[in-house]
Amino acid sequence: MTDAPVSRLRNFCIIAHIDHGKSTLADRLLQDTGTVAGRDMQEQFLDNMDLERERGITIKLQAARMNYKDSSGENYVLNLIDTPGHVDFSYEVSRSLQACEGALLVVDASQGVEAQTLANVYLALENDLEIIPVLNKIDLPGSDPERIKQEIESIIGLDTSSAIACSAKTGLGIDEILQSVVDRIPPPADLVDRPTKALIFDSYYDPYRGVIVYFRVLSGRIGIKDKVLLMASQKSYELDEIGVMTPDQSEVDELHAGEVGYLAASIKAVSDARVGDTITLLNSPADEPLPGYAEAKPMVFCGLFPTDADQYPDLREALDKLQLSDAALKYEPETSSAMGFGFRCGFLGLLHMEIVQERLEREYDLDLIVTAPSVIYQVNMLDGDSLMIDNPATLPDPQKRDSIEEPYVRMEIYSPNEYNGTLMGLCQERRGDFVDMKYITTDRVTLIYEIPLAEVVTDFFDQMKSRTKGYASMEYHLIGYRKNDLVRLDILINSEKADPLTTIVHRDKAYNVGKSLVEKLKELIPRQQFKIPLQASIGSRIIASESISAMRKDVLAKCYGGDISRKKKLLKKQAKGKKRMKAMGKVDVPQEAFMAVLKLNQ
């Protein structure tokens, strides 16, 4: 299996925007090389998480090794390394690009280049990858390959004269793609005789075998009998298994430079074998690790509380388990007088947060209250200290603060030019500073803004999509912290401060946010047996108030003998609603209310 000479290896990935057909193309490549028999083919084979399948997006990287006999009859081994297609996971993308020599740039032949694609193409270019443009969905009536080629040339500056037109759906152009992978993507450098260095580009947790590490050998070799050292974590292991992905895992004795494979070594948590770490041999280690290792840093924080206090130990256990397979997930206990015991959790972004929340509820059967996402603020104190605050409720009193700084991102939005106005409006509402506007083609534009991250992690993405009928796409990266006139906006429910609803907002927006927040809460909190005042305040000053009138009656009077069943059904439905609520003081507050700040514009 591993007798493939380095010159016959090709390692590549696919760069594509969500929906542009990456998964379908990957499936088709596996099928046409006979790696996966047609009858075993599940649609979108490489996306193997349920959640991914449901959303039609790829979050987790997968890899597959294919054997391919090219037109001249030579045998090659092609390693496809799939990349995630979401901005939350750009660090993982950059790692997986390092494991390749080339990339297929898949662009929908009717839609054109999108922001995320572009960000990834630039990353690929930085890594000196050979890029093969592929125009997908050529069979669709709306496709316009010439226009898209022009777009690729003018935006990215890639020569598209040899771009391949294909339809992953019908199979058109697939063989041409495989042949050009062989012809155009260079083989890995033959560094078999150098000290061993392998790059971890993915890992996941298997309850029976411990962490399964996916890696690319860049130099030297790793055999089943070797003891390995992970250079960043400085941990060493004896190997239980080493092998390749076909795409099912199959064991081999040894992998050498240029090859892609997996290993299992009873590693307890993915944090011990992080993406980007370098594997070397314990007995003859490399001098230097591969460059570019970084720990993924959470950018978005929220509180997770069990609706039922009894579930706190279960939630802790579930988070412990999830962290085994998700090194980017951070959490620490949080106690709030309003919410009881829970956790403050850090995520890479909103999607990551949703994924974790959903997995906790689905896989661990927990009923959770999730508070609105927040970013990390830097608070400069009068005494010269500076604090990093990830929970608005813990922002120190104004008397003690000198200033607050908040994280900014550089945001690039790609969109048809007819939406310029509405998008610029959106960015302005979200305190964005205009940087540039560039025409990509005559009717497509890039808008560049510098904008507070806090404004992006609310509903920015949804708003952008809905205002542009889904045509716009965005990409952003952190550029640093900036001072702003920020204030803490508190919410009082029934005259008690509701910590989880506290937000940090710009002073100029505080009044409007406070007003719409209490209005929204009025809609979301069901009436109870007493009147509930709702107030928004800055310090001790009330800036907005509303109230929820008392529920006067809730009874099903008619209840004959046989009616019991129906009454029970109705009450059970009511009970289900109650389960999703958290008691704050005397008031039962439903889960949606804690996210009210995200729904202010709806």
Next chain:
Amino acid sequence: MGVVDFGNAPRSAYLHIPFCHRRCFYCDFAVVPLGDKASGLEGPGSLSIKAYLDLLHREIALVCGAAPLSTVYLGGGTPSLLTPNQIKDLLNHLRNQVGFQDGAEITLEMDPASFNKNDLEGYVEAGVNRVSLGIQSFNDRFLEILGRRHRIEDILQACNWIDEFYKSGRLSSWNLDLIQSLPRQNLLDWETELREALSVGAPHFSIYELSIEPGTVFERRERKGEVLLPNEEIALEMMTFTSSTLSGFGFSRYEISNYAVPGHVSRHNRVYWSGSGWWGFGQGATSAPWGERFSRPRTRNGYRAWIESQEEEGLHKSLIAGCASRMPLDEKLMVGLRRREGVDLMHLFQQWGWSRDQSEEYFNSLERRWGRAMLEGWLSRRGWRFQLSDPYGMAISNQVLAEIFVWWDSLPEDAVVVSIP
């Protein structure tokens, strides 16, 4: 019939007579409208009625040998569409098959304008000793809105006849059925109606609040925005007025919707709220001989086929003692709390099979859910007895009851499994 051991058999029976002249606009019961001219003896609908009664007789025959009954309830539908002889045959058949205790309460549901004084005489001779008169409203405008067939003068006449039988001791008690919170009804309308209803001398009232059920005329109208119900505030005032006025006249609210002067509580009604068993007979009827409910098919053909299968294969398993399971504890609490006297939790918990320690542990988690209602006095506690307050606790009873189901779902699986004691 083979010998069936009916063991600790129910002492109550419900007989369903599904026929009506017409379907009222709020009604979603298992009824068969036969037209305004229908009657049990001859003319439109009579063949259908006869064929149905034949099936009902066959079903009653299945339970021969059970314990003698202490309450019988002929409900519907409009049982007073049946002739006195038809009622007599039914009761005789039931008496022969199952038996009646001395002083058994035998109630017949009647609608004004569906019987005359001679019919009433006949029903009483057949064994009926309690009448429940479905007047629903004391105002012609609302009777029209509800789609009722009778008017005030029919009500007054029926009430006179019944009162006469009651006063002479030939009926032991009688009830008026009323619905409140009708479309466009205001507080004054309801106060007037209730006072008039009180003037006819019935010792028992069942007073329900109108609820709009799926598939009814009201539901269709509501969707078109044509049904303007009184708002909550007014509905609560009506409920409060009802409770305080009736209590001023010596009535006790012994269940959320039922009021009686001393000695006139419906024994049959109480069976439903206490969680004891009852037989049920007839198309669409629900029975719960040992606590677990069983509903018969709602269509004539389905009901016939079911009876045929029972005759061939023997009674349905939930109708035979020993195979049947009890009413689940959560349901027992749900119905029990509707009563004035509420429930004795420790008694019910231990009856369910929990140890004292378990009962206290599980109670603690229920108490947490009930905390607010108890604090405010909507739910009161004396020892282990819990009662809803009148009127407000009863008015928001769903809020208290729903907590029971949240609590029930949170208990360990082995604590909630239905088992035979």
